[in-house]
Amino acid sequence: MSIFRFFNKQTSAPTARERLQVLLAHERASVGHSDLVALLREEILAVIAKHVQVDGDKVSVKMDRGENVSTLEVDIEIPLKAVRAA
């Protein structure tokens, strides 16, 4: 059993190291001024809310903070009647 473990098991320390490096790169960047991705999220939602009545439950925001590139995905369902009302 220990022989199989020895050959098969992925070591966990490199994963820990990578996760920390990405996380801390973002946390260090956001010290002092607010996090850019979070700021974009707030402002984008505010702009949309100005024109369309947005149902909070129909908004899906996903963020992925990567090593070199972060992505912000804003998915909003805009019903036809909300557009007419606005």
Place this chain on the structure above:
Amino acid sequence: MAKVIVVTSGKGGVGKTTSTAALGAALAQRNEKTVVVDFDVGLRNLDLVMGAERRVVYDLVNVIQGDAKLPQALIRDKRLDTLFLLPASQTRDKDALTPEGVERVMAELKKHFDWVICDSPAGIERGATLAMRHADIAVIVTNPEVSSVRDSDRIIGLLDSKTERAERGDRVEKHLLLTRYDAARAERGDMLKVDDVLEILSIPLIGIVPESTDVLRASNIGAPVTLADSRSAPALAYLDAARRLTGETVPMTIPGEKRGLFGKIFGRRAA
């Protein structure tokens, strides 16, 4: 000229109090007049680890509020007459610490001691920021584990912005103390290695304290690790770290790493 050290980490349970007691005793063993100050108001434990819990009469808050004079509150260690303890209050909370009061006490301690070692509470609130406020040197206690490393990074940021030195454009000297290190697990790839942590935090290393049963044994009997058994592996690590604090150059050894082939084979299997 007195040096003020803060022993800090952000995260709780990584070994701040153990390290404060061990480094304090190690410096005092070298005939340097040393005081260890507990800033963990409401959750004091340095008295217990130092074995002085039954001798606490006055505390830091009493001195800050003028209910006691500093010499009345200082407890002299029974084993080393160069070592003193200023305990925290157990019945108050951290709001009892005022910036002015802490400043006054620190200034007075600096007149009487070579080293003032402040044991910071966990967290980044008032107690922790006041403990680091007047530091010349920071010892950042970190375990080779993701949450501890992240919190240490946060604390390093605070040391660079919220301390008295930082505010006047100066720098706090920062040192990493890696505790609870298990060289065998790091070698197997299941624990962050010394170099991983150093690369991520990029501050100089002051010592590597191995995971050891000697640490619990020392706190059980109420003795700093360096006094409980000065030849144990963690004691040697703390004694070397204390020498580095005084400016000596001591080669860094990774405890438990120098094993022969025999040890490597059986060390792996045992785990």
